[in-house]
Amino acid sequence: MGGVPSIPTDRTRTVQVIGAGYSRTGTVSMALALEKLLGGPVMHGGTQLFGREDAYVKLWCDVFANRNNKPVLMKLLREATAGFVAVTDAPATAFIAELVELYPDAKVVLVTRDPDRWYNSMQTLIKGGIGSMSVLKVILWPCPGWRWAPRWLKHLEKTRCSFHAVMLIFSDSILIHNEWVRNTVPKERLLTMELKEGWEPLAKFLDKPVPDEPFPHANDGEAMEKFAKGVFRTAILIWLGILGGTSLLAWVGVGAWRRSLMAV
Template identity: 50%
Template sequence: MGGNASVPTDPNRTLQLIGAGYSRTGTLSMAMALEKLLDGPVMHGGSQLLGREDEYVKLWTDVFDARHDRPRLLKLLKKATQGFVGITDAPGNIFIDELLELYPDAQVVAVTRDRARWWQSWEAVTKTAGAGFLNVFLAPVPGKRWYPKLVMQFLEQQEERHGPMTDKRMDEHNAYVKSVTPPDKFHMMELSEGWAPLCAMLHKPIPDEPFPRANDAEAVEGVNKDILKEAGGRWGVILAVTGALGYGALWVWRSGLLGRH
């Protein structure tokens, strides 16, 4: 998997574990671990929203738009998660209550880490993703063009639930997850604990290999570079075509003007 988006091939598979860790708590490492343990596709938010087709990414904007209409929200969430065996990262991690209604047998695991280090990492992401120019710059890029809107929808939803974003958000989020999860389904861990907690809750043997250690920050930086390169290329084509059409129109106009003399 790595930073690539997993795509389900069997719509009958269902979520077995809901990774409720807040963004920048090792969600990519968690997704890679779950793919290994559950032998199936895992919906890692960052990978999906920046790597899937336009229709699928837009579906998540529809999920956010329906957050105050529970029947429609559940219908759209079901569609967005169909065929996945696990889910991590935003936006799935903020719909724990709804996901549990859809998948009542799933286990839920929240993740904690040093608050100061988490906040430093999280602030950098929101500042970049919330940059206003991205709405225009990413407009010609299928799939990724929805990312700025998704970030704003996410922040709006979070403010509705918890209030203004502060360095306490990870703890507030974990408290929310615990409050909506049946006690026998709720688990809390740090990624430094490795395979043991996940294997225990999923009743799986511990793999004979190291626990995945993907660097979320490096993964995001790499994806950002690819996005900017792709968007820049598309804008180059757009400007070149626009310039050619403009020159052609000018040539026709001048030719017609000269033809009158």
């Protein structure tokens, strides 16, 4: 994915930056940049939900399931983001308004991108996926953490539709999302930028010194496709292990049954 899951060790730390950029706007690169500037763990959605333990991924499913129960939703959001200094990408981007309220001192960074290039990148991601939700449910069922992917992806699709009024991905979906963010987040808390601008606007907005190193670049379409294929291969190996073990137990059981019959 271009990064590894950041697991907080100090859960008293709170979110200082909310990454509001749509998926495929360089969310992993932004996560790595924020880790550098803020000196703490950053929750990048895809990396976390495909790399963390089963209980943490289920927690985000519970967050989605309680979207219409605000007291419970806010409690679960705080639990899911505790210890992180920033969040980027989905599923956090489905709860921008709630996170802005939950962390009133946090700043919001909206990374934008050329709509056509963004759309092409999204299509690469979609085409590189494993398959339909029904296929995913079967393939990922025995895989801790990954088995929740069909559920939270379905929740995410419904949530985006509810506040963007669009279900499918079009070239102007990113423009709709960006406009929604600008109408949701107070202007004084919002920075809109492109990754090609580098460290300076981000560091200035966060009142941090500009690092003396290149701005991070990670998670291109090829890496995403490679990751999806890796998930598929791992899931198949787990299924082969399950089926092979079941077949062995059945063979041993049949053999024992036959021997018992012969002894009678």
